[in-house]
Amino acid sequence: xxxxxxxxxxxxxxxxxxxxxxxxxxxxxxxxxxxxxxxxxxxxxxxxxxxxxxxxxxxxxxxxxxxxxxxxxxxxxxxxxxxxxxxxxxxxxxxxxxxxxxxxxxxxxxxxxxxxxxxxxxxxxxxxxxxxxxxxxxxxxxxxxxxxxxxxxxxxxxxxxxxxxxxxxxxxxxxxxxxxxxxxxxxxxxxxxxxxxxxxxxxxxxxxxxxxxxxxxxxxxxxxxxxxxxxxxxxxxxxxxxxxxxxxxxxxxxxxxxxxxxxxxxxxxxxxxxxxxxxxxxxxxxxxxxxxxxxxxxxxxxxxxxxxxxxxxxxxxxxxxxxxxxxxxxxxxxxxxxxxxxxxxxxxxxxxxxxxxxxxxxxxxxxxxxxxxxxxxxxxxxxxxxxxxxxxxxxxxxxxxxxxxxxxx
Amino acid sequence: xxxxxxxxxxxxxxxxxxxxxxxxxxxxxxxxxxxxxxxxxxxxxxxxxxxxxxxxxxxxxxxxxxxxxxxxxxxxxxxxxxxxxxxxxxxxxxxxxxxxxxxxxxxxxxxxxxxxxxxxxxxxxxxxxxxxxxxxxxxxxxxxxxxxxxxxxxxxxxxxxxxxxxxxxxxxxxxxxxxxxxxxxxxxxxxxxxxxxxxxxxxxxxxxxxxxxxxxxxxxxxxxxxxxxxxxxxxxxxxxxxxxxxxxxxxxxxxxxxxxxxxxxxxxxxxxxxxxxxxxxxxxxxxxxxxxxxxxxxxxxxxxxxxxxxxxxxxxxxxxxxxxxxxxxxxxxxxxxxxxxxxxxxxxxxxxxxxxxxxxxxxxxxxxxxxxxxxxxxxxxxxxxxxxxxxxxxxxxxxxxxxxxxxxx
Numbered sequence: 106x107x108x109x110x111x112x113x114x115x116x117x118x119x120x121x122x123x124x125x126x127x128x129x130x131x132x133x134x135x136x137x138x139x140x141x142x143x144x145x146x147x148x149x150x151x152x153x154x155x156x157x158x159x160x161x162x163x164x165x166x167x168x169x170x171x172x173x174x175x176x177x178x179x180x181x182x183x184x185x186x187x188x189x190x191x192x193x194x195x196x197x198x199x200x201x202x203x204x205x206x207x208x209x210x211x212x213x214x215x216x217x218x219x220x221x222x223x224x225x226x227x228x229x230x231x232x233x234x235x236x237x238x239x240x241x242x243x244x245x246x247x248x249x250x251x252x253x254x255x256x257x258x259x260x261x262x263x264x265x266x267x268x269x270x271x272x273x274x275x276x277x278x279x280x281x282x283x284x285x286x287x288x289x290x291x292x293x294x295x296x297x298x299x300x301x302x303x304x305x306x307x308x309x310x311x312x313x314x315x316x317x318x319x320x321x322x323x324x325x326x327x328x329x330x331x332x333x334x335x336x337x338x339x340x341x342x343x344x345x346x347x348x349x350x351x352x353x354x355x356x357x358x359x360x361x362x363x364x365x366x367x368x369x370x371x372x373x374x375x376x377x378x379x380x381x382x383x384x385x386x387x388x389x390x391x392x393x394x395x396x397x398x399x400x401x402x403x404x405x406x407x408x409x410x411x412x413x414x415x416x417x418x419x420x421x422x423x424x425x426x427x428x429x430x431x432x433x434x435x436x437x438x439x440x441x442x443x444x445x446x447x448x449x450x451x452x453x454x455x456x457x458x459x460x461x462x463x464x465x466x467x468x469x470x471x472x473x474x475x476x477x478x479x480x481x482x483x484x485x486x487x488x489x490x491x492x493x494x495x496x497x498x499x500x501x502x503x504x505x506x507x508x509x510x511x512x513x514x
Numbered sequence: 515x516x517x518x519x520x521x522x523x524x525x526x527x528x529x530x531x532x533x534x535x536x537x538x539x540x541x542x543x544x545x546x547x548x549x550x551x552x553x554x555x556x557x558x559x560x561x562x563x564x565x566x567x568x569x570x571x572x573x574x575x576x577x578x579x580x581x582x583x584x585x586x587x588x589x590x591x592x593x594x595x596x597x598x599x600x601x602x603x604x605x606x607x608x609x610x611x612x613x614x615x616x617x618x619x620x621x622x623x624x625x626x627x628x629x630x631x632x633x634x635x636x637x638x639x640x641x642x643x644x645x646x647x648x649x650x651x652x653x654x655x656x657x658x659x660x661x662x663x664x665x666x667x668x669x670x671x672x673x674x675x676x677x678x679x680x681x682x683x684x685x686x687x688x689x690x691x692x693x694x695x696x697x698x699x700x701x702x703x704x705x706x707x708x709x710x711x712x713x714x715x716x717x718x719x720x721x722x723x724x725x726x727x728x729x730x731x732x733x734x735x736x737x738x739x740x741x742x743x744x745x746x747x748x749x750x751x752x753x754x755x756x757x758x759x760x761x762x763x764x765x766x767x768x769x770x771x772x773x774x775x776x777x778x779x780x781x782x783x784x785x786x787x788x789x790x791x792x793x794x795x796x797x798x799x800x801x802x803x804x805x806x807x808x809x810x811x812x813x814x815x816x817x818x819x820x821x822x823x824x825x826x827x828x829x830x831x832x833x834x835x836x837x838x839x840x841x842x843x844x845x846x847x848x849x850x851x852x853x854x855x856x857x858x859x860x861x862x863x864x865x866x867x868x869x870x871x872x873x874x875x876x877x878x879x880x881x882x883x884x885x886x887x888x889x890x891x892x893x894x895x896x897x898x899x900x901x902x903x904x905x906x907x908x909x910x911x912x913x914x915x916x917x918x919x920x921x922x923x
Contacts (some may be wrong), residue, residue, distance in 0.1 A: 121570040155590065163597035170600075173608050174593035177586035181564065185585035188572035191579075199582050202656055203612060209757040225657075248613055 107272035108140045112240065112262035115149035116279040117336035121189075122450060124148075127336060128189040130277065131235065135195065137295060142269060143197075143237045144262040145186050147178025161395050168213035172242075173250045176202065179239035179258065187237045197235040200226065202242035202250065207261070209243035209251045209318065216243055216251035216397065219259070221268040230269075256317035258350065264321040267327045274324065274331045275347070276316060281335035282348035283308060283315055285512040286364040290500045293513040295463070297348050300362065302425055305331075305350045307455045307489045308365050328352050359464055360458035361510040364503050367451045368496055371424040372481065374416045377441030380407035385399065387437040388415065391430050397423045401451065401484045401493065411443075414480055418493065421447060450499040451479060453491040466490050472509040515682035517549045521671035524558035525688040526745035527591050528777065530598075533557075533733060536745060537598040539686065540644065542850050544604065551678060552646045553637060553671040556587025577622035581651075582659045585611065588648035588667065589636070596646045606644040609635065611651035611659065615888050616653035618660045624805060625652055625660035627669070631676040639678075658727075665726035672729040676736045683733065683740045684756070685725060686920045690744035692717060692724055692755035694921040695773040699909045702922040706757050709771065714740075714759045714862045716898045730759065737761055750919030769867035769874055770919040773912050776860045777905055779809065780833040781890065783825045784840070789816035796846040797824065798837050810860065810893045812903065821850075825891055827902065830856060858890060859908040862900040863915065875899050881918040887911055 111134060113127045134141050135344050183199035191199035205226055209216035230236055240258025242250050259276055266274035286294040302325035303479060309318045315333050324331045334347025364410050378384055392399055400418045407413040419427045424445060458467050469490055473480060478501065482493040494502055507513065520543060522536045541572055543550050564584050592608035601604035614635055618625035639645055649667025652660050662669050668685060675683035695703040711734035718727045724742050733740045743756025787793055801808055809827045816822040828836045833854060840852060869873050882889060887910065891902040903911055
């Protein structure tokens with residue numbers, strides 16, 4: 106008998122019918138002879154409604170109250186899922202973040218999990234009750250409600266799987282697996298049956314939007330197998346056929362595994378920054394303090410005058426705030442000019458095979474040049490090559506690269 | 515400086531605009547130099563929506579999960595009210611039932627308060643922060659969420675006022691006070707400026723729907739002054755002008771203080787019940803166990819054969835369940851026949867003055883007879899006389915009695 110954590114995202118629990126359909130998936134897993142723990146997101150749309158209420162109530166952002174309000178969305182779903190399970194004769198009970206307890210730090214709206222107190226939970230599970238846990242949330246040591254950030258229910262699920270020493274964490278979502286490229290853009294993209302944590306991490310962080318980055322990092326750290334599968338397309342009774350994210354892969358020897366992209370980015374370049382110790386810290390510390398996520402960071406070689414240009418990207422929605430933060434710290438950073446570019450998009454190749462293959466980057470740049478796409482910035486890591494391009498070229502670039510690296514069905 | 519608990523009901527927090535209007539009422543109270551603790555209900559309609567979700571998810575009623583789901587409604591409002599207060603520069607924080615903690619027994623959906631742990635709360639209040647408490651909810655010793663029953667936020671408010679040794683508990687609602695009769699039925703009914711706990715208790719339990727019965731019982735027990743006033747009609751800046759519910763009243767010497775009624779009742783009569791010890795217990799114990807509230811209970815004198823008829827009323831919505839419970843216990847109760855009457859209504863006179871006035875009942879029956887209204891059942895207490903009549907005569911009866919006892923404006 107295995108212990109499986111099953112996580113259902115917002116579209117999988119959008120309404121009562123879908124919650125009941127998910128309950129049948131859970132029943133199926135139990136009939137296979139497995140013990141099951143369920144983690145749920147808020148019903149699709151609920152979190153956004155609650156956020157809009159908060160915004161209307163107060164001009165300022167107050168993370169403690171936002172978290173207290175927003176976490177109720179998952180609490181509602183956990184109760185409804187427990188009811189749906191009882192309705193088909195399965196013993197179940199809901200657990201909110203504070204009941205488990207899932208203790209986090211005090212970084213409201215992006216809290217990190219410190220520990221999960223599983224004693225009560227395990228007792229209930231061992232008594233044959235399916236635990237239905239409200240994802241996305243925890244509490245601080247002082248008992249204030251925290252949330253784990255957008256998509257945080259994935260992280261809840263993986264953390265709970267690890268804490269309970271589960272055999273696998275299944276993430277039910279509205280896609281039936283991870284594809285070599287976004288199927289909405291590349292019609293003949295193909296589903297991967299297995300992928301390494303590292304590749305998944307790049308896919309997740311680069312915009313495949315299938316799993317939250319932190320959940321993959323955590324799964325990798327603790328070697329927890331995670332499966333991505335569809336609530337809708339993987340029919341009841343069928344064998345599981347999602348994408349399994351694991352440590353060891355039996356990937357074919359393809360150099361490039363997949364193509365991904367992030368839209369809604371903005372580029373900021375600081376020109377004439379003094380090339381001296383502490384400047385990077387002077388730039389990125391206040392941005393971090395303002396909870397602005399910085400993605401790419403590229404620094405050019407310094408001029409003989411000891412000046413350098415520093416380029417980085419942030420989410421488009423954070424652009425204005427980021428510029429304000431930079432300008433407030435202008436005396437410490439001492440740049441001569443700041444330039445911004447909205448509406449850029451990062452397109453990336455991902456593949457463990459790239460580690461030992463020198464020609465990949467060159468053929469990427471050539472492919473893009475042939476389509477007349479200008480590369481604004483290039484960044485590489487061991488298993489990715491990313492370029493920043495104008496947003497309007499995104500689809501064209503992704504399709505061209507998908508074809509160039511032979512990823513078609 | 516006084517400590518005032520201000521409770522806002524569902525219509526007073528229906529949307530963000532009303533929450534902000536309520537925040538201004540709170541500001542006004544603070545500007546008067548008082549410390550304030552706020553208790554809120556769910557936004558009007560939210561609880562019903564959550565209940566309908568629960569009903570759709572599961573055919574059976576599961577009180578633990580219902581409570582866990584439904585209590586989120588008040589939690590959302592408490593966060594939004596804290597935000598609305600911060601928006602006008604008032605330090606505030608939300609408190610959920612489990613955070614305070616407000617510990618109850620395990621009678622889910624109708625839980626009774628065991629104790630309120632005010633240490634943390636008091637520390638926060640004394641630090642100058644307005645506590646905005648989610649009403650209607652508590653937790654069991656084992657940490658499951660409970661709710662206090664419909665209107666339970668009134669009870670939360672009074673219990674918190676008592677625990678914090680507040681000077682007064684103000685209940686903001688959609689009526690501006692307690693009237694001699696329902697103003698929707700009797701156009702010239704008048705507002706009472708002061709009323710005793712006992713009279714209010716009868717009014718509340720008999721359907722005036724202004725305050726939850728338990729909240730009045732609790733206020734009476736601990737002598738906590740409660741004021742009923744309108745969120746809408748008592749303008750900001752005006753002196754308070756609601757109805758004050760207190761121990762001592764300076765009521766005029768009117769015999770009858772007010773007329774009230776309860777609709778949506780149903781009558782059950784058990785015919786030929788053996789007149790022996792334990793029969794009443796055999797009837798009402800299983801009804802209580804099924805959480806069915808019984809209102810009037812009237813037993814006729816036994817026949818020479820040692821048989822009696824027993825009549826009682828329940829909420830119309832509980833009628834079927836009540837009959838089922840009775841029938842399941844038929845062997846213990848040994849009635850010969852069960853008859854039911856739906857769509858009955860209880861109309862009551864209330865007044866401390868009735869204690870020493872014998873003619874009141876007679877004139878009530880005469881007034882009803884003159885209007886051709888048949889009395890099904892009569893029940894009296896020290897300060898009330900109630901009759902059960904056909905529901906369709908309710909308005910006619912209330913208006914006739916209001917006039918007969920000189921309660922007009």
